[in-house]
Amino acid sequence: MRILVITEHDGTTLRPASLSCLGFAQQAARPSSGEVAWLVLGQGIADVAAAAAQYAPVIAIDAAGLEHELAESYARAIAEVVKSGRFDLVAAASSTFAKDIFPRAAALHGGAMASDVVRHEWADGRLLFDCPRFAGAVTATIALHGSPQFVTVRASAYPAAVPLSQAATVEPMELPPATFARRARYEGLRSKQTARPDVAEARVVVSGGRAFKSAEDFERYVGGLADVLGAATGSSRALVDAGIAPNELQVGQTGKIVAPDLYLALGISGAVQHLAGMKNSKKIAAVNSDPDAPIFEVADFGFVGDVYAVTPELIKRLEQNGAGATG
Amino acid sequence: MKILVPTKRVPDTDQKIVASADGLRVETDHIPHVINPFDAIAVEEAVRISERLRDVEVVAVGIGGPEYEQPLRTALAMGAARGIIVQCAKPLDPWNVSRLLKAIVERETPDLVLMGKQAVDDDANQTGQFLAALLDWPQATFASRLEFIGNELRVDRETDHGIETLTLTLPALVTTDLRLNEPRYASMAGIMKARKKPLETIAAGELGVPLEPRVEVIRYRSGDTRRAGERLASLDEFAALIAQAAGIGG
Ligand SMILES: Cc1cc2nc3c(=O)[nH]c(=O)nc-3n(C[C@H](O)[C@H](O)[C@H](O)COP(=O)(O)OP(=O)(O)OC[C@H]3O[C@@H](n4cnc5c(N)ncnc54)[C@H](O)[C@@H]3O)c2cc1C
Numbered sequence: 001m002r003i004l005v006i007t008e009h010d011g012t013t014l015r016p017a018s019l020s021c022l023g024f025a026q027q028a029a030r031p032s033s034g035e036v037a038w039l040v041l042g043q044g045i046a047d048v049a050a051a052a053a054q055y056a057p058v059i060a061i062d063a064a065g066l067e068h069e070l071a072e073s074y075a076r077a078i079a080e081v082v083k084s085g086r087f088d089l090v091a092a093a094s095s096t097f098a099k100d101i102f103p104r105a106a107a108l109h110g111g112a113m114a115s116d117v118v119r120h121e122w123a124d125g126r127l128l129f130d131c132p133r134f135a136g137a138v139t140a141t142i143a144l145h146g147s148p149q150f151v152t153v154r155a156s157a158y159p160a161a162v163p164l165s166q167a168a169t170v171e172p173m174e175l176p177p178a179t180f181a182r183r184a185r186y187e188g189l190r191s192k193q194t195a196r197p198d199v200a201e202a203r204v205v206v207s208g209g210r211a212f213k214s215a216e217d218f219e220r221y222v223g224g225l226a227d228v229l230g231a232a233t234g235s236s237r238a239l240v241d242a243g244i245a246p247n248e249l250q251v252g253q254t255g256k257i258v259a260p261d262l263y264l265a266l267g268i269s270g271a272v273q274h275l276a277g278m279k280n281s282k283k284i285a286a287v288n289s290d291p292d293a294p295i296f297e298v299a300d301f302g303f304v305g306d307v308y309a310v311t312p313e314l315i316k317r318l319e320q321n322g323a324g325a326t327g
Numbered sequence: 328m329k330i331l332v333p334t335k336r337v338p339d340t341d342q343k344i345v346a347s348a349d350g351l352r353v354e355t356d357h358i359p360h361v362i363n364p365f366d367a368i369a370v371e372e373a374v375r376i377s378e379r380l381r382d383v384e385v386v387a388v389g390i391g392g393p394e395y396e397q398p399l400r401t402a403l404a405m406g407a408a409r410g411i412i413v414q415c416a417k418p419l420d421p422w423n424v425s426r427l428l429k430a431i432v433e434r435e436t437p438d439l440v441l442m443g444k445q446a447v448d449d450d451a452n453q454t455g456q457f458l459a460a461l462l463d464w465p466q467a468t469f470a471s472r473l474e475f476i477g478n479e480l481r482v483d484r485e486t487d488h489g490i491e492t493l494t495l496t497l498p499a500l501v502t503t504d505l506r507l508n509e510p511r512y513a514s515m516a517g518i519m520k521a522r523k524k525p526l527e528t529i530a531a532g533e534l535g536v537p538l539e540p541r542v543e544v545i546r547y548r549s550g551d552t553r554r555a556g557e558r559l560a561s562l563d564e565f566a567a568l569i570a571q572a573a574g575i576g577g
Contacts, residue, residue, distance in 0.1 A: 240506070
């Protein structure tokens, strides 16, 4: 079995989720002594390709037509590489990048695709995939018909691949210019600059819900507590809809799926769609003024109280705690 | 301009959903069904475009059994001009849905296909992108804002790293995210009007698309449930547990 893993990167570094996807690919390849390779796509990607080669052999396509991650050109490029390299399985970490381009690439090869794989098994010579459905209320074990097969993988479900003792090769590849033709034009990206870790990658996440009335309050309380914990900030849909938190912080069925060591939910009710994004966290802590809030049903430890009163107290205590550890 | 809006009928996922004891099905028969929330957003957006611009026809399409009359009438009551049911007895995977939709697009020749980014039953997030590839049309997924500028469509997309803006030439395919709009409730007048709007039924077999199953479900199981833990009365203890789980301090 030949497996191709598509890297996701920011132009200079690999995203950690890609390493977990490589971890999945290595596990899936093992029973058949299969081969695993990376595909790095973009413009000016020498550094990323070199970093990726620390883990597995790399196919690199460095082209002006790949400057922006546009689905038309990326899907065609992936489809070309899959064809010429005769890959059986193509994988990428679940993210908006992969969700956008991966099905489009899969469709160019017959549409055998599984989304959000959280577990796999070999049974009777077939690779089966577990995929969450209904916001995680049900897990389906599926087999795909047709080849090649495309899967997106939940990074939190697989351990990151480990570096090789010696770097693997980087094989540059060129594609015909027609591959990069497209009718979508990139205009720009607006994002809130933050010094905090990415919510999907952080070890600790502090999330705020509708309890917070303004962006200033969110920053002061949720952000303040996150900073003493070295944590990322996250949010429920309610706050993103209200314009209080930026959309890239939304955790849930339709936002990011996170599984940190600790998820701290402040003033979040615990709707199924929110739980779908965080219920695999190692530990969940919750503060809510309503003792019957559903979030307490999944929380390892909970505190009933007003977040406006409780959060500053937590910050105070944890600052002392942190100072005790370092000082 | 013509806008085609594919809609899926799904169980209301605010209800408790479990796998059957034998693992062969998901128990959804007893649960009320609704238009997939993301598709309702697509219908709403198409209707708003038709209210804003002149000569815009909104056509809603569903693939399934006669029960699809219900969600399609809802789309008509919200303001779509007509509906199409592609009659098909078996539930289909996203690949075959997108192939049937391609055949509908070829019949209807819309300028824009607007549909939900995912259906909340299988959560696959594939059909729109499959269809865009099959049509070889430009795509913008996860849209949170649409604006026509001349013959082009400017789309804001929600990505993991912020809001990305793309401009597409038409025909194009756009999938909707939650913040694009808030779907209206159909008014009584809208519901009355919808009864008289055309709802065409086409047998899937007539579309000349042989089915190619891609997804075989081996079994379903209900998701893991977590157990409720401790409720702390002391803030000191609560803070200490947080510190421990976060790996800071003592
Ligand atoms: C198709 C679909 C997809 C969705 N996807 C997502 C998703 O990805 N992510 C997501 O989060 N949601 C999603 N939702 C929305 C979800 O159903 C809930 O509406 C949302 O999660 C609620 O956010 P919340 O908990 O912040 O707000 P609420 O449900 O309003 O809860 C607020 C909580 O704060 C508590 N509270 C209020 N004031 C205080 C205070 N001063 N101190 C302490 N506690 C207080 C209240 O007791 C309550 O429990 C989706 C919904 C749909 C239909």
